[in-house]
């Protein structure tokens with residue numbers, strides 16, 4: 001969907017960068033070379049001091065107590081779900097108010113400043129001094145950066161104090177409730193954690209590199225992996241190819257790829273782990289009445305069962321089904337023969353299927369193997385599938401296409417197994433038995449810092465339960481840490497989980513110490529399904545100070561306010577202040593706005609709108625469509641040279657209690673410099689060519 | 695161009711046409727001005743309201759850009775920031791930051807010249823003394839200043855850098871008679887220090903007292919230029935001045951003059967006032983109209 005937009009974006013992002021460089025080089029280095037050489041920080045600072053004094057004497061800082069009162073009032077109205085949530089919401093209010101405050105203040109101050117000085121002609125006495133226009137522009141930016149900095153310091157101090165106060169009250173409360181034994185079992189692990197580390201924290205988080213769902217705990221000595229039947233698990237095998245790979249080996253004429261189709265040769269083992277539905281029914285029926293013969297059944301080892309079967313499908317790299325069902329194996333499941341999976345079984349892919357697969361210069365697909373029948377588990381190994389490209393005549397030896405496993409990346413060296421895939425993520429079925437489906441989350445370079453015996457992890461997952469089970473039942477999870485190198489496995493940690501709420505659990509440091517490990521989760525509650533995504537589990541690698549985190553987020557806000565100032569000043573060099581304010585907002589929100597509109601700006605939308613409008617006349621419809629497409633292309637192009645203010649997201653991480661990564665600061669700085677410096681150069685050029693007389 | 699580089703101000707065909715938003719000509723504020731002001735002289739720029747005096751000054755300072763022609767100031771093209779180091783400018787009204795006090799204002803402008811704070815500490819009170827702002831008012835915000843006080847602080851900021859060329863746009867407006875006198879003394883003392891002063895004023899007596907040369911602008915055009923004394927000479931009248939002459943002697947002198955030359959009498963050309971000249975120049979160019987109205991209208 002959005003890939004087209006994204007593609008366009010990258011190209012125009014590049015043009016945007018070129019444009020920026022051209023403006024800076026042309027405006028500052030060439031046109032403004034003399035002024036650049038003459039630039040004096042003393043003068044710029046003097047000018048900034050005037051902006052500062054003006055704001056102070058106009059009592060701009062008095063809006064901070066107003067904002068603080070607002071925040072306190074709103075904080076009284078919040079309805080948090082728990083203590084951590086209360087803190088999260090408070091952080092959000094405080095930072096939102098702060099951000100809003102500095103954006104509004106800087107826009108108004110910066111956009112009105114130059115027009116006002118020109119209007120009152122104060123500018124006469126400034127430009128007739130040896131001040132260059134560059135110093136004026138930079139001095140003003142500096143001045144308003146000082147004002148927004150002061151606002152940020154005041155708001156930051158308030159936020160810090162207020163949060164510390166609230167957090168310490170709430171922590172006392174938690175401590176008392178823990179001591180009195182008034183805590184729900186699902187909250188116990190988390191509350192213990194809050195009691196230990198407090199509610200105001202800034203963790204650095206390590207994420208797993210991927211997530212796989214197996215039917216059984218993988219055996220480190222074997223390359224065989226198991227996935228569940230009943231469509232609860234599936235295997236994905238990557239294939240990479242060129243078009244020519246699908247030319248039949250004996251096709252010496254027109255060499256059309258895919259003419260002979262292809263054959264997926266699969267070797268899948270199986271194991272019966274429970275009754276099939278037929279057996280279940282047969283067992284329950286009174287003696288003498290035969291079970292209704294619904295589907296072809298087989299007798300295996302003397303027992304009447306529905307045969308172990310797999311279905312093969314072709315997926316694209318986004319793991320969406322690529323070919324229609326009837327193109328692969330006629331859309332039917334194939335019965336498996338021996339449980340060991342030694343006998344290869346062919347699954348035919350039609351020539352049309354191959355041709356469709358090769359469309360759009362596709363070079364990679366996944367073969368998807370799924371076991372629909374209940375009661376079995378299926379085994380797969382790296383040599384379980386190849387693609388054959390048969391010859392035109394039966395005598396010709398087919399070409400063999402091996403799976404595209406990676407030798408360097410152990411995560412991509414085997415078939416990839418996942419759980420049943422739904423909206424919220426992958427399912428992990430619950431089982432109270434000794435063995436059962438397991439989620440494996442490999443971590444790498446994730447050595448925990450500190451030295452405690454236990455390392456904390458956090459888990460947030462959805463929970464679904466099947467059937468008419470009593471819903472009061474708690475979901476119990478078992479977590480184990482495993483180190484593939486040393487073979488060390490930790491003792492299991494068991495804890496209760498509530499749907500979609502962060503829960504903290506601890507694992508012993510031993511197997512985690514070298515940072516190369518797996519976390520394995522099992523769901524111990526029958527009929528409950530855990531809904532997991534790769535980011536559902538993370539390790540709390542270390543704890544930073546909250547105050548430092550707050551400082552970082554304020555710094556990001558400060559960078560944003562500088563960008564706002566530059567834009568506002570740029571607009572005010574050639575517009576009257578009311579229009580400058582509006583234009584500043586448009587520039588700030590343009591990128592974001594077009595992103596919001598991206599669905600309606602897709603190519604092809606124009607056509608459907610034309611249809612919706614009932615434009616019968618084809619030439620009219622065509623005219624409408626093409627002008628719509630041109631307009632939306634133009635909008636997208638314009639938006640890409642506007643700054644992406646989402647890079648200044650200062651609140652997200654700190655709200656979640658996650659330490660703001662240096663990368664975020666870097667991103668914010670990049671947007672500020674990448675956009676701000678060209679804007680500054682333009683402001684300078686505009687101002688130098690402006691008659692500053694009203 | 696020696697004139698351009700040697701003189702304090704030199705303009706050639708300097709023209710300014712104000713245009714409206716659509717680029718159409720609105721006002722021809724200055725028309726083909728050729729003017730040379732020598733270093734060290736006090737030059738008066740006269741003219742009725744709207745004749746282009748302030749426009750000339752703004753052009754010389756680079757506040758606005760010429761439509762045609764060139765202007766050089768102290769040997770460099772008008773509006774170049776480097777030359778501003780040596781220029782002092784007092785605008786027609788005191789356009790200063792109203793939320794700063796007197797001292798802060800001077801310090802701010804001093805910093806724009808990169809004057810070290812040590813020197814500023816000395817120079818600021820000195821200047822405030824020169825322009826006659828007392829201790830109390832130095833600490834008050836400019837928005838509380840009276841018109842004359844604002845004028846004085848404006849003058850002080852124009853002198854903060856000890857400029858070589860000083861442009862004064864109607865410096866005496868708003869000043870009391872004492873202030874006016876002091877202003878005139880100041881201009882003369884600046885002249886003594888070898889500085890060039892360009893003075894715009896309506897107060898003709900002031901101009902007459904201090905200026906070496908003047909020009910009169912009308913409707914953007916230069917009408918007259920020259921030494922004040924020359925311009926005020928009335929050449930077709932001869933005046934004979936003596937002291938203590940009796941009527942009898944006078945008749946004898948007249949008798950004598952009728953026949954032969956004179957020995958004991960100073961004969962000079964009488965001067966009219968500048969005001970007479972001013973009104974005459976404006977009248978000559980405005981057939982049958984009041985000069986002021988004519989000056990403003992188009």
Ligand SMILES: Nc1ncnc2c1ncn2[C@@H]1O[C@H](COP(=O)(O)OP(=O)(O)OP(=O)(O)O)[C@@H](O)[C@H]1O
Pocket residue numbers: 693694712713720721722723741742743744745746747748749750786990
């Ligand atoms: N920004 C402007 N836009 C349009 N016309 C202007 C502008 N500034 C000045 N003018 C016009 O230019 C002409 C000259 O104005 P200028 O200010 O130079 O007069 P002046 O000689 O200084 O008058 P005064 O004695 O009243 O100060 C006037 O007709 C004025 O209306």
Ligand SMILES: [Mg+2]
Pocket residue numbers: 747748749786863
């Ligand atoms: Mg004027």
